Amino acid sequence: MLALIPLFPLLGFLVNASFGRRLSKNLSGSLASAVMVASFVVSVMAVVDLAGLPAGERAIEQTVYTWIASGDFVLDLTFRVDPLAAVMILIVSGIGALIHIYSTAYMHEESDREYARYFSYLNLFAAFMLVLVLGANFLVLFVGWEGVGLCSYLLIGFWFRKKSASDAGKKAFVVNRIGDYAFVLGVLLLFVRFGSLDFQRLAGLVSAMPAEEGVFGVISIATLLLFIGATGKSAQIPLYVWLPDAMEGPTPVSALIHAATMVTAGVYMIGRNAVLFSHAPETMMVVAVIGALTALMAATIGLVQNDIKRVLAYSTVSQLGLMFLAMGVGAFGAGIFHLYTHAFFKALLFLGSGAVIHALHGEQDIRHMGGLKRYLPTTYWTFLIGSLAIAGVPFLSGFFSKDEILYETFHEGHTLLWLMAAVTSLLTATYMFRLVFLTFHGERRHDGAGHLHDAPPAMAIVLVILAVGSALAGYVGIPHALGGHHQLAAWLAPSFQPPGSAEGIEAAAEAPAVELTLMAVSSAIAIGGILLASFIWLRRRELADALSRRFAAIYTLLLNKYFVDEIYDAAVVHPIQHGSERALWRGFDVAVVDGAVNGAGTIVAEGSGLLRRLQTGSVRAYAGSMFIGVIVILGYYLWR
Amino acid sequence: MIPLGHYLFVSAVLFAIGTAGVFMRRNLITILLSIEIMLNAVNLTFVAFGRQLGTVDGQIIVFFVMTVAAAEAAVGLAIVIALFRHRESLNPDAFTSLKW
Secondary structure, eight states: OTTHHHHHHHHHHHHHHHHGGGSOHHHHHHHHHHHHHHHHHHHHHHHHHHHTSOGGGOOEEEEEEEEEEETTEEEEEEEEEOHHHHHHHHHHHHHHHHHHHHHHHHTTTSOHHHHHHHHHHHHHHHHHHHHHHHBSBHHHHHHHHHHHHHHHHHHHTTTTTSHHHHHHHHHHHHHHHHHHHHHHHHHHHHHHHHSOOBHHHHHHHHHTSOOOTTSOOHHHHHHHHHHHHHHHHTTOTTSTTHHHHGGGSOHHHHHIIIIISTHHHHHHHHHHTHHHHHTOHHHHHHHHHHHHHHHHHHHHHHTTOOBHHHHHHHHHHHHHHHHHHHHHTTOHHHHHHHHHHHHHHHHHHHHHHHHHHHHTTTOOBGGGOOOTTTTOHHHHHHHHHHHHHHHTOTTSHHHHHHHHHHHHHHHTTOHHHHHHHHHHHHHHHHHHHHHHHHHHSSSOOOOOOSOOOOOOHHHHHHHHHHHHHHHHGGGGOOOGGGTOOOHHHHHHGGGGSOTTOOOOOOOOOSOHHHHHHHHHHHHHHHHHHHHHHHIIIIIOHHHHHHHHHHTHHHHHHHHTGGGHHHHHIIIIIHHHHHHIIIIIIIIIIIIIIIHHHHHHHHHHHHHHHHHHTTOOOOHHHHHHHHHHHHHHHHHHHHHO | OOOHHHHHHHHHHHHHHHHHHHHHOOOHHHHHHHHHHHHHHHHHHHHHHHHHHTOSHHHHHHHHHHHHHHHHHHHHHHHHHHHHHHHSOOOGGGOOOSOO
16 A cells, blocks of 8 residues: 555656646646645545554654565565654645645646656656665665656756756756765665665664763764765755755756755654664764754745745745754654745745735746735735744744754753754744735736736635645643643654663653743743834835845855855866866877877778888889799708 | 709799789789799699609699689689770789779
8 A cells, every 4th residue: 555655646647647748737737736646535534544553663664665675685565654754744645735736726827748748857856756765775765766856857948948047957956966975885884884775674783782982983974974965955054055056947846846845855854763873972063053044044044035945945944944853852752843844835825925926927036026915815815824833923834843953952952952943943033024015015017917816716815725725733842831732742752762662751850940931031022023024124114225235245245155065066076177178088088099099090000001102003012022032931840 | 853942942933923913014914924934933843743652642743733724814804805995004013002
């Protein structure tokens, strides 16, 4: 049954890819959405089955066939759903299905052929992501891992006739490839050391070993390599640069990449190998610090960007940073919880921004928007809910998950990291509401004449569903301090334990006072950020300009994203291009390879030129050479 | 009976004359004639050895050589005539170009 979950979207891909150009838009769009819904239904059934099992042994496995059998080494194509994978398949297929439905309306202006191509990629993307989360060993996970990389390339570069889009696609692919290289090395290292690639076997083997406290052993190196792979997929420092460019793709694709698929892969992978990472405290520290730095850096960039999708893209990078921070401090449940709530509100925000762009016929610059609240009420209200959720306003989903990350960070004693995360939260609330105010409030700055139409039904329904989700998704994880039971943490806990150790994690025994205080602080931060944004960008517009002039250096630095792209260009891309041109092209290809080929030709030509002289055409010269030859041979036999 | 050495000596002299003719004469017909002399020098050697050894093998081979020589002379003269028609010359140095 598990195999059906990725098989449905794969089937949709095959049909749309083979016959798509002959199908009408309605047919190919509804087919693609239907297979996603089917996949979601099967996922729900699988999860219901899973929930029926006792807490300690919640895992359903399906071996599809033996993939590799080589001597002692046997590797099956196995799917396994455990509590962690259950959460993931629901997110991927559920949010994925909503994005498919939204896309049917959003992409309606494309030609039949492009429309089918779009949906075939979208289905393939979902299929690979489902393989990734269902895989029971590293190799199956890696198939999905590479697959989503490929699909991101195809979808980001969907409008490949536009140079910037095809460049962005290539950038995503190449940057991911760097991370994937480290990931493969990590997997190979684990295989060489432990002889198995199955997650449960690995967790069992590693849990028998002592934690590598203060030493850099095999597990630390392997997990560090895996984490580098995760920084590529999940857009963390130093490999985050592809994600903000990924918005060159159609907006629903950004939603899919940022919310349900792809970027969650890295976080999921760490959660999947929680036992390994827990045994490598040094790696965990790296993960936490990188996460916090990424969160803070991306949030500061998001503060000054003017492209609606670019702000959201940096907000994704920032939120992913928070998830990695949670993973790094050992709060795997909190990280996955945030992943889950983030999937709702980030999908909502991207699809909302898509509705705005759709209404404004492609305008993406928030300086040219404003006052859209009156024209796009559905979009406005849903977008507002999403923004409130991501800002962490109390009792919306983002509040619970972000608060848990902050609390766990503080609780584990990383005060500095907590401070960074808290500042990130403040910035998040500020830049999100800057976006809301500049887009929807104030006077209308968009000069496109005519009536602005709100989201069409297919888009509006999705927005409303996601808005409800963004508001309520957090209620599966109400913390104990607020009198909840945090069902999600209890549900996920077995996935982060080595197999066989059935005891659930201890509920946080901390006095709730600390947690409540921190909660109050983060609520204050969220509301403070919103008020700050409303003060600067709503009440006193001139203040924003004054600030940017007053701190021109910082403003320029942030506007240009810390010049990271330029630095990478100068430090990596340029040397490689020049090295390729000078050493590989001119030096090796032209001089050595072409030289060898041309040299062989020249030798033959020159040698022939010399030999040619022997063939004079003069009969007597030939006769003479024969005569001399006979004399020589005779001489040899007579006088030897 | 004339000893074998004499035959061979005459044969060697004839062969040398023929070879010299091939190299030194500037007339295709003379060259053909010189080749005939060389062939006949060889024939003489064959016959001499045949007689010395008391077998007929040498004489049989000579018949073959004479037959082939006749054919060769016919073909060679035909070529010479064809060449002469083209170049109005019998000097072999006039015929050095490998393509017409």
